[in-house]
Amino acid sequence: MRTIKPVQMRSPVLTVRRVDTYHAITVVAPGVAERFRAGQFVAVAVGGDTSSMLARRAFFIHDVKPDYGGTVEFVFEVRGRGTSWLSECRSRDLLDVTGPLGRPFPLPRDPVNCVLVGDGHGASPLFPLAHTLRRRGCRVDFVLGAAGAQRVFGALAARRVGETATFATRDGSLGLRGRVTDALPQVIEDARADVVYGVGPLPVLRTVTAIAAKYGVPAQVAVEERMACGIGLCMTCVLPVVGDDGVTRMLRSCVDxxxxRGEQVRFDDVGTIPFDALGAPGWKARPDDSASTEIGQ
Known part of the structure; x- marks a missing residue:
C-alpha cells in the first residue's frame, strides 16, 4: 500500500452541530481531504494556544467534501476537558489539525457482500467506507447499536446507503433489545456476507471477530484506542498483533x-505484553525466524 504523508494545518471551523447526543465539527482542510481514505483519522490540538493540554485528541474522519476547497468532518462525544473545549468552538475559530493518519480499510478488488458493524459514534468512519464500497459495486448492510436510540449514530444515513440497516439498543428503544453483536449473525446469514468491517470498543470488536470467524468470514476492524500523539512516538496505543509469520508484535494503533485484521489481534492479551511477543522478556527467536519487523496486514 502506498504511504501518503499527512499534513498539519491551521484549519478554520466551518460548522459545529449537534447530532443527537454527539457533536460534529466540519473544518476547512483541503490537504487532509484530498489525501483521505476511509478508516483514517485526524489528531486535533485542544485548549487553544496557551493550553496546558498538550496531548492531541484523535477522531475518525466521518466525511469529506469538495466544498470550500475541501472540508473534513469528525464526530465526538464530550468526555473530558479536551472534547468539552471542542464542543464550544464556533465558526471561523482555528483548529490545529494533523491528518489523515493511520492505515485505512482495505478494499475488495471485486464486488462482494459487506456487513458494516458499528457501536455508538464509533460507527462514523463506516459511512465513507460504505460510499466507497457501493461505488465498487459491493452490497452494503449495516448493523448499528448503542445503549439507546439517541446514541445510535447515523441511523437515517444507514437506511439510505445500505441495502439493509439493522439496529440493536441495550434498552430496546430502537431495533433489537441487546448488543450490536446480538444482531450480527442473522445479518451475516441473510446478506451472505463475504467480509465484515467493524468499528467500536475492543470488547465489541473481539465479539465481531469471533462471530465472523464462526461463519468463515474475514473481519477488518478499526480499533478505538486512546492515542496521545497519533504519530507513533508515545507508544500508548500498542496492541499485541500476530503477523503472517506467526510472530506477535506490539503494534501501534495510530500508525500500524x-x-x-480481526483474527490477528490478540484481544485476550490487550493491556499486557505477552511472554511470546517479539522483544518481551524471555522471548527467544525460532531457529528459522529472522525476527523481521514487517507485519502482514
Missing part, C-alpha cells in the same frame, strides 16, 4: 492501525 487503526485498521487490523
Amino acid at each position: 492501525g487503526p485498521v487490523f
Whole structure:
C-alpha cells in the first residue's frame, strides 16, 4: 500500500452541530481531504494556544467534501476537558489539525457482500467506507447499536446507503433489545456476507471477530484506542498483533492501525505484553525466524 504523508494545518471551523447526543465539527482542510481514505483519522490540538493540554485528541474522519476547497468532518462525544473545549468552538475559530493518519480499510478488488458493524459514534468512519464500497459495486448492510436510540449514530444515513440497516439498543428503544453483536449473525446469514468491517470498543470488536470467524468470514476492524500523539512516538496505543509469520508484535494503533485484521489481534492479551511477543522478556527467536519487523496486514 502506498504511504501518503499527512499534513498539519491551521484549519478554520466551518460548522459545529449537534447530532443527537454527539457533536460534529466540519473544518476547512483541503490537504487532509484530498489525501483521505476511509478508516483514517485526524489528531486535533485542544485548549487553544496557551493550553496546558498538550496531548492531541484523535477522531475518525466521518466525511469529506469538495466544498470550500475541501472540508473534513469528525464526530465526538464530550468526555473530558479536551472534547468539552471542542464542543464550544464556533465558526471561523482555528483548529490545529494533523491528518489523515493511520492505515485505512482495505478494499475488495471485486464486488462482494459487506456487513458494516458499528457501536455508538464509533460507527462514523463506516459511512465513507460504505460510499466507497457501493461505488465498487459491493452490497452494503449495516448493523448499528448503542445503549439507546439517541446514541445510535447515523441511523437515517444507514437506511439510505445500505441495502439493509439493522439496529440493536441495550434498552430496546430502537431495533433489537441487546448488543450490536446480538444482531450480527442473522445479518451475516441473510446478506451472505463475504467480509465484515467493524468499528467500536475492543470488547465489541473481539465479539465481531469471533462471530465472523464462526461463519468463515474475514473481519477488518478499526480499533478505538486512546492515542496521545497519533504519530507513533508515545507508544500508548500498542496492541499485541500476530503477523503472517506467526510472530506477535506490539503494534501501534495510530500508525500500524487503526485498521487490523480481526483474527490477528490478540484481544485476550490487550493491556499486557505477552511472554511470546517479539522483544518481551524471555522471548527467544525460532531457529528459522529472522525476527523481521514487517507485519502482514
